[in-house]
Amino acid sequence: TIPGARPIAKQLVAAALENDFDVSFSEELNLEHGTMVPMNWANAAMTTPIIPIMINNLFPPLPTPRRLYQFGQFLAKAIGALDPALRVALLATGGLSHKVGTIDAGEVNEAWDHEFLDDVVNGRSAKLTGYSFEEIHSIGNGTNEVRNWICVMGAVNDAPAEIAAYEPMPYEGWATGCGALIWKV
Numbered sequence: 001t002i003p004g005a006r007p008i009a010k011q012l013v014a015a016a017l018e019n020d021f022d023v024s025f026s027e028e029l030n031l032e033h034g035t036m037v038p039m040n041w042a043n044a045a046m047t048t049p050i051i052p053i054m055i056n057n058l059f060p061p062l063p064t065p066r067r068l069y070q071f072g073q074f075l076a077k078a079i080g081a082l083d084p085a086l087r088v089a090l091l092a093t094g095g096l097s098h099k100v101g102t103i104d105a106g107e108v109n110e111a112w113d114h115e116f117l118d119d120v121v122n123g124r125s126a127k128l129t130g131y132s133f134e135e136i137h138s139i140g141n142g143t144n145e146v147r148n149w150i151c152v153m154g155a156v157n158d159a160p161a162e163i164a165a166y167e168p169m170p171y172e173g174w175a176t177g178c179g180a181l182i183w184k185v
Contacts, residue, residue, distance in 0.1 A: 008051060009025065012079075015074075019078075057147055060133065064129075069125055079155075093145075096117070097143050097176070097177040098143060098176035099141055100142045113179065120181060159185045161181040161183045164182050166178070166179045166180075
């Protein structure tokens, strides 16, 4: 169980709606591995309140990378309007290249992963926001999760990042390109 930050979440939802982002909200969520694994590292005691922002990365129609970058820009502006005493961290979760539930599940495209990470590290948002659904999906149906990373790129306004880690297949039987970037803004 992780506490939420309800008053701040309400402010962000209201601001999103005022800025033409059609968001929904929930008073309670059952969070899955895409959130809980990173939370184990970033918030091990599970005491720091969080506001999970769930992005549709599974079922078409998916938001475009361009729209998610714009949402990231909105988030930066909305967070900037909050109490300046607050410390806020954005954490984009999701795998890089991977295929789930397909005949070629377990395949990782290391070359694409490295290219994507290099593009993020070097703030090449024009390239990344130009990806079509088909281009991302062709790397693997799970690769759509990189939209989360593109959203944070928008929030940090293409700030340079540092690659903290990359592993193509961290565990036997579960294969996804796994990376970690750090933006210090």
